[in-house]
Amino acid sequence: MRSNWLPEIVKRAQSGPYMKEADFDLKLTKRIKELVREYGIRYDANNLCPADDDMADRVWQAGLQLFVEMGSYCQSTERCIRFTRDEVLEILAQEPGAVTLGMGKDAVVMRHRGVEDPQRAIMHSGPTGLPSSEKYHPLILLSCAQEPLVDCLGAGSVSTYHGERILPGTPLEVLGSRRDASVAREAIRMAGRPGMHINDVAVSLTCAGKMAAFDTDAGLRPSDAILVSQMVELKTDFDQLSRVAHLYNIGAVRVDLMTPLLGGVGGAAPGTAVVSVADHLLGAVLYDADYHMFSLTHLHYVNNTDPLGLWTQSMVGQALARNTKIVCLNDIYVVSGPGAKELFYECAAGALVTTVSGFNMQGAGTTGGFFPDRTTGLEARFIAEVSRASLNLTRQDAAQLVKEILPCYQATITSPNRGKPFNEVYDVETVQPTTEWLDMYHAVKEDLRRIGLKLA
Amino acid sequence: MTISEELKTRLSNALIDGDAEIAEAAAVEALDGGADPLALINDVMIPALTVVGNQFQNGEVFLPELMLAGDAAQQVSKHVEAAIAAQGKTSEPKGVVVIGTVQGDIHDIGKNIVVTMLKAHGFRVVDLGRNVASSSFLTAAIENNAGVVAMSSLMTTTRPMIENTINLFGEVGERAKYKMIVGGGCVTEDWASTIGADGYSADAVGAVELCKQFSQ
Structure with a gap:
């Protein structure tokens, strides 16, 4: 972002073209359809990780054009915040291409990754997007933080405070936000990694709640982050922009969270890819994000490991990797739960495609976010291992492997195996996976080795 | 007066395709030809939009198709409601x-x-x-x-x-x-x-x- 540009953004939010939100959505969906046609962007079900640089560049051009034409819709003012192409490109040119996350010996540098980049992806984990109970939240966090291949932790969300339901905008949101931040700090301390980056406290839905998470002693620190969300698609409001202002004030890490809907306003995979690129540009221009969290979500299944989702993630990753220096993180979201073998296959497909397409890793969001306590550190270990094994692969290799992995879970997307809660797949005393869960992990790894993935 | 099957099909297809311009023109043509506006709603609009709704539910089409069909229906509705009002009637909503x-x-x-x-x-x-x-x-x-x-x-x-x-x-x-x-x-x-x-x-x-x- 240009230095001290937030006042200008607020000004444009108050003076940009007025438009009813439904009209913005309709105009957006029509324009996306036209751009997909103009730029000849086509989905190929037989190649979910296309080695097609030209198409990646066309996805980029279409996304840039869409963002410049539509801008971002400010729900607070019902006005469009617009930027010129030159302004967008100037801001992108200033991107540093890397960000330091965490502190001390536990700090990591998360970089912009290229297509088929040999440098490893940074691995984020935690119960992000999935509620936890007060009872098991500390153990779930510890199970993730103690995994050696996990670099950063998301604090997730607990929907109660001392048994009382947390409602947004109430004092319990403020208390819950600080409590969850403290629990995450304790988890990384217990894992022997007190400087590990914490990437959000998800319970809070308001700016006040997010601000409450910060406390250098016991909560989030400036080396940590909170998420600044976009509302689908290409929408923001003053609550989100106020988070940016607070993060500037305290010098903490800014994360752009977008959850484009596959099958939503963008339509099928090509249109969703185009609007997802535009979403990233919103994060770069309005939020001045240090990194971007891409959480593609299928409208019906709430995952991103179906064929359309994998293709979309691949094309978005490649488009951004080839044409910008922004730091991108992909959130692998699956329908299965721990205790189900399909969870590992879903994670494998997601990690393979997105690693070679230029993303850093986050995962796994399990059970489509519906079933509390169903996430563990083991699937994070697995994603990181598959991602590392993918570093020497080409996009063609990844596409071929995914073709062989898909039949292991594709039929279950519409009737998922939601698995078991944390306490049934981990020993809650030792915080280690049960033999049954570990056996599934080893069995799937063996399957992947058999089809040619060189897993450690 | 009933409308021709050809016109009915044209309006229905335009609604399903989300083509507001063609749908609006077909609706105007039908109403100018004396079509019963309530019959237009019940026999053409609702069945056409049900088709799109079911296609959406089955994953055959996505949100844009649903939005565009809704937009086309809105354009048609303006004329249909005006025709109902011109007859001195009101269109009773289902609820x-x-x-x-x-x-x-x-x-x-x-x-x-x-x-x-x-x-x-x-x-x-x-x-x-x-x-x-x-x-x-x-x-x-x-x-x-x-x-x-x-x-x-x-x-x-x-x-x-x-x-x-x-x-x-x-x-x-x-x-x-x-x-x-x-x-x-x-x-x-x-x-x-x-x-x-x-x-x-x-x-x-x-x-x-x-x-x-x-x-x-």
Whole structure:
């Protein structure tokens, strides 16, 4: 972002073209359809990780054009915040291409990754997007933080405070936000990694709640982050922009969270890819994000490991990797739960495609976010291992492997195996996976080795 | 007067394709030719939009197709309603539904899909938008003499507001007057039943069926 540009953004939010939100959505969906046609962007079900640089560049051009034409819709003012192409490109040119996350010996540098980049992806984990109970939240966090291949932790969300339901905008949101931040700090301390980056406290839905998470002693620190969300698609409001202002004030890490809907306003995979690129540009221009969290979500299944989702993630990753220096993180979201073998296959497909397409890793969001306590550190270990094994692969290799992995879970997307809660797949005393869960992990790894993935 | 099969097909296809321009022209042609506007709604518009709704539900088309079909129907409706008014009649809605995403929840795509489908099926929809306070649902239900109050929540953190809203209707003695239906990403049938909702649907087609059932 240009230095001290937030006042200008607020000004444009108050003076940009007025438009009813439904009209913005309709105009957006029509324009996306036209751009997909103009730029000849086509989905190929037989190649979910296309080695097609030209198409990646066309996805980029279409996304840039869409963002410049539509801008971002400010729900607070019902006005469009617009930027010129030159302004967008100037801001992108200033991107540093890397960000330091965490502190001390536990700090990591998360970089912009290229297509088929040999440098490893940074691995984020935690119960992000999935509620936890007060009872098991500390153990779930510890199970993730103690995994050696996990670099950063998301604090997730607990929907109660001392048994009382947390409602947004109430004092319990403020208390819950600080409590969850403290629990995450304790988890990384217990894992022997007190400087590990914490990437959000998800319970809070308001700016006040997010601000409450910060406390250098016991909560989030400036080396940590909170998420600044976009509302689908290409929408923001003053609550989100106020988070940016607070993060500037305290010098903490800014994360752009977008959850484009596959099958939503963008339509099928090509249109969703185009609007997802535009979403990233919103994060770069309005939020001045240090990194971007891409959480593609299928409208019906709430995952991103179906064929359309994998293709979309691949094309978005490649488009951004080839044409910008922004730091991108992909959130692998699956329908299965721990205790189900399909969870590992879903994670494998997601990690393979997105690693070679230029993303850093986050995962796994399990059970489509519906079933509390169903996430563990083991699937994070697995994603990181598959991602590392993918570093020497080409996009063609990844596409071929995914073709062989898909039949292991594709039929279950519409009737998922939601698995078991944390306490049934981990020993809650030792915080280690049960033999049954570990056996599934080893069995799937063996399957992947058999089809040619060189897993450690 | 009945309209020709060719014109009926042209209008129906234009609605299904979401082509507002062709749909509007076909509707005007039909009405100018003396077509019964109510028959146009019941015999062409509702069946066409039901086709798109079912295609959406089955994953054959996505949200843009649903939005464009809704937009085309809106353009046609302007002419149809004017024709009904010119006959000195009024078009009675199938029922009145007050709908919104509960307080704290800013996710409204699912709710918007339900709104589009309900309108297509002839309901009058009072869309309160997102982040709607319990008291706003109550006020709107009373003011609009609604038959159904529909609430959605995507997130577990905002789900309790559905229960709070149902409880508020009970506290002020208004609960029995309305059917209260619920849905959204984090809402399940079991949970809906524990909080005393009258109905639950996992999808937009089901929500329309519930409203039809409760508006008879």
